[in-house]
Amino acid sequence: MxxxxxxxxxxxxxxxxNLGGRFVDRGVDSLTSILRSGLAFLAGxxxxxxxxxxxxxxxxxxxxxxxxxxEEPGNLEVALKGLTASPKDANAFFSPTMEFEYGATAxxxxxxxxxxxxxxxxxxxxxxxRWENRFRVLPSEHWINPVLYVEYxxxxxxxxxxxxxxxxxxxxxxxxxxxxSRGEVERELEGKLILSSNAKGWNxxxxxxxxxxxxxxxxxxxxxxxASRPLTLVARGRACVFCRQNFAAGAELYGGLATVHxxxxxxxxxxxxxxxxxxxxxxxTIGFSPQFGLNDxxxxxxxxxxxxxxxxxxxxxxxxxx
Amino acid sequence: xxxxxxxxxxxTLGAALLMAADGSWLHKVPETERKRVNPLAGQAEAAAAGRxxxxxxxxxxxxxxxxxKHNRPSLRSERVAHATDGELAWLLKNGSAWKGMxxxxxxxxxxxxxxxxxxxxxxxxxxxxxxxxx
Numbered sequence: 001m002x003x004x005x006x007x008x009x010x011x012x013x014x015x016x017x018n019l020g021g022r023f024v025d026r027g028v029d030s031l032t033s034i035l036r037s038g039l040a041f042l043a044g045x046x047x048x049x050x051x052x053x054x055x056x057x058x059x060x061x062x063x064x065x066x067x068x069x070x071e072e073p074g075n076l077e078v079a080l081k082g083l084t085a086s087p088k089d090a091n092a093f094f095s096p097t098m099e100f101e102y103g104a105t106a107x108x109x110x111x112x113x114x115x116x117x118x119x120x121x122x123x124x125x126x127x128x129x130r131w132e133n134r135f136r137v138l139p140s141e142h143w144i145n146p147v148l149y150v151e152y153x154x155x156x157x158x159x160x161x162x163x164x165x166x167x168x169x170x171x172x173x174x175x176x177x178x179x180x181s182r183g184e185v186e187r188e189l190e191g192k193l194i195l196s197s198n199a200k201g202w203n204x205x206x207x208x209x210x211x212x213x214x215x216x217x218x219x220x221x222x223x224x225x226x227a228s229r230p231l232t233l234v235a236r237g238r239a240c241v242f243c244r245q246n247f248a249a250g251a252e253l254y255g256g257l258a259t260v261h262x263x264x265x266x267x268x269x270x271x272x273x274x275x276x277x278x279x280x281x282x283x284x285t286i287g288f289s290p291q292f293g294l295n296d297x298x299x300x301x302x303x304x305x306x307x308x309x310x311x312x313x314x315x316x317x318x319x320x321x322x
Numbered sequence: 323x324x325x326x327x328x329x330x331x332x333x334t335l336g337a338a339l340l341m342a343a344d345g346s347w348l349h350k351v352p353e354t355e356r357k358r359v360n361p362l363a364g365q366a367e368a369a370a371a372g373r374x375x376x377x378x379x380x381x382x383x384x385x386x387x388x389x390x391k392h393n394r395p396s397l398r399s400e401r402v403a404h405a406t407d408g409e410l411a412w413l414l415k416n417g418s419a420w421k422g423m424x425x426x427x428x429x430x431x432x433x434x435x436x437x438x439x440x441x442x443x444x445x446x447x448x449x450x451x452x453x454x455x456x
Contacts, residue, residue, distance in 0.1 A: 059428070072424045074383070106419040140350070140416040141427050201430040233430035237370030281378065312382035316392055 060203045061277035061287050063304045064164060064254045065226035067205040068145040068196035070136060071103030071111075074315040079308035083162055087299045090175040093119040095127075095160040102314070107136040117160045123178045128155030128185070130163075134194070141198070149192035149207075157184040162302065164190070165256045166211045167220030170269040170297035187214045201233040203250070218261050224254035228275065239281050248277045252291065255298075269298040284309045345401050347421070351412045358408030362435045363442070372440025375433055379426070388444055394422070398447040410438050 059069045063081070071077055079099040086092040095117040104110050111132040118124040132151040158181040160174055189212050196205040209222040228250025235245050255270030257263060273291035280286070287306040293299050362368035377386070383394045390396035402410070414434045417425035426434060 067428075068425075069428050070424065072383075073422050103424070106417055106422050106424040136419060139419050141425055198427045203428065230430060234432045235371040235375050235436055237367050237374065239374055313392075319392055 059277075059285075060205070060226070060228040061248045061250050061275040061289075062205065062226045062228065062252055063275060063287065063289050063291070063306065064162075064271075065205050065207055065224040065252050066134070066147065066149060066192065066194045066196075067203055067226075068136070068147050068194065068198075070107070070109040070134060070147070071101050071310075073103040073106050074313045075103045076311045076314035077101040077308055078311065079306055081161075081163075081304070081306045083160070083302055083304050085160075085174075085299045085302045087171050087174045090171070091120045091122055091177075093117055093160050093174070095162075097161045097163065099308075107139075109134045113163070115155060115159060115161050117158060117178075119160075119178055125156075125158055125178050125182050127159040127161070127182070128153065130155065143199075144195050144197050147194040147196065149190075149194055151190040151192075153186065153188040153190060155186055155188075157181040157186060164209055164211075164222055164224070165254055165269055165271070166190075166209055166222035167256050167259050168267045169222075169256050170267070171293075171299055172297075174299065188212060189214065202227060202229045207254075218259040220259050221257035221263060222255065223257060224252065226250055226252040226275075241280060246279045246281065248279075250275050252289065255294070267297065268295075270294040271298060271302060273302075347413055347418045347423075348405065348409060351409045355412045356406055356408045358406075358411055360407040360411070360435050360438050360442075362432070362439045363407065365439060368436045368439040369443040370440075371433075372436035372438070372443075375429070375437050376440050379429070380437065388441070389447055396447060397441055398444050400446060402441065403446045407435075407438055407442075410441065411435065414438070 060067045077099070079101070081097040081099060082094065083097075084092070084094045095115070097116075098114045099111060100113075101109060101111040111130075111134075113130040113132070115127045115129065116125060117127055130151055130153045132149065135148045135150075137146045137148060157173075157176070158178045162169075191210050193208045194205065195207075196203065203226075205224075205226045207224040209224065211220045211222070228248055231244035231247045231249065236243055240246075251272065251274050253270070253272040255265075256268035258266060258268055271291040271293055273289050275287065275289035277285055277287045285306075285308045287304075287308075289304045291302040291304060293301070376388070380388075380397070383391060384397050385391040385394075388397040396402070405413075411431075411434060413423070414426045414429075414437065415431075416427075417423045419425070429437075
């Protein structure tokens with residue numbers, strides 16, 4: 001969230017109180033329609049699954065932190081990433097994000113996000129899109145593997161996806177009603193330095209985030225750290241569903257680092273929590289994570305989940321057989 | 323003049339890619355890595371697990387029969403058969419980003435050895451193919 005936008009929002013909260021009541025009757029319908037859309041999406045992907053067109057991805061079980069893992073070239077991963085929370089002094093909300101991640105080459109992954117949110121006693125709205133690119137810097141593996149990340153965002157201030165936390169992002173961002181916040185569109189550039197290591201089955205990832213609103217606003221910073229490991233390092237000789245090789249577990253810690261003018265932890269929010277992934281062989285990957293706010297400026301608990309399907313060699317669908 | 327430079331640049335890049343397509347990754351493998359031996363070599367169970375992993379991760383590009391697909395190389399070529407365990411392990415870990423082979427370092431090392439054990443269990447396909455030279 002932009003620094004200036006945050007000030008505007010805080011002023012609005014102070015002026016109007018925090019719970020807009022104009023959309024009370026539409027709240028339940030909003031959540032229902034979002035859930036219905038989610039179910040339709042799942043049904044469509046189950047059809048893909050039935051056709052055998054999807055297999056598992058090899059990404060660590062992170063929701064905010066990026067690792068060095070890029071999408072395999074030619075693969076298209078379709079994912080639904082959800083976040084729900086009941087912030088203090090604000091309405092509960094559900095924020096779904098659709099992701100389309102494509103491996104353009106072995107060193108470049110590009111991804112488009114489409115986002116929305118439904119807030120209880122308020123409304124369901126589309127909040128914007130993002131276009132992200134990740135570039136592997138070094139051609140071979142090292143102790144630490146850098147990946148560069150560049151993203152363009154066109155999202156409005158009602159966005160509650162918390163795909164990253166930067167600057168002074170905090171609980172007050174979630175206390176405005178949608179009618180007030182959706183009109184404020186933020187066009188931002190975001191860069192990340194992703195550092196990641198794989199050692200003895202473990203993955204350790206560190207992200208440093210810098211975000212700039214294209215209006216005249218200061219740079220905002222954030223961080224994300226994570227570690228994970230599959231529950232076993234050796235595969236079994238036959239396909240199985242609920243065996244340890246299909247599970248990975250880890251933990252994430254992330255938060256804001258204020259702006260270029262007041263770099264540090266003052267007025268920032270931070271979260272930490274365990275994460276787990278379950279990969280159905282020749283099927284989807286399902287992830288779940290409760291993430292706990294670490295200070296008063298954070299939401300108590302963020303409940304995150306993700307369902308992703310990797311469509312193998314998507315580009316082969318457009319090639320003639322050889 | 324500008325156009326000529328563009329042509330030269332394109333030809334140079336093309337030549338570089340062609341040269342890289344001859345299995346040149348083999349020359350990048352450090353000697354210590356090259357000498358590594360698969361600790362799971364000869365274990366039928368490891369090869370069976372490797373087959374499961376191959377089907378999940380590798381078959382999409384290299385084909386269910388590992389003979390290559392859509393210009394992607396056969397893994398039953400003589401080049402692969404003559405590569406040492408260490409060389410294959412190095413390739414799986416590091417990939418060959420410019421050639422389209424991603425790094426599989428996210429797979430635990432024992433699973434990568436299982437895949438190599440499976441590849442060793444496959445018969446060599448000696449028929450000449452454009453794919454085998456990559």
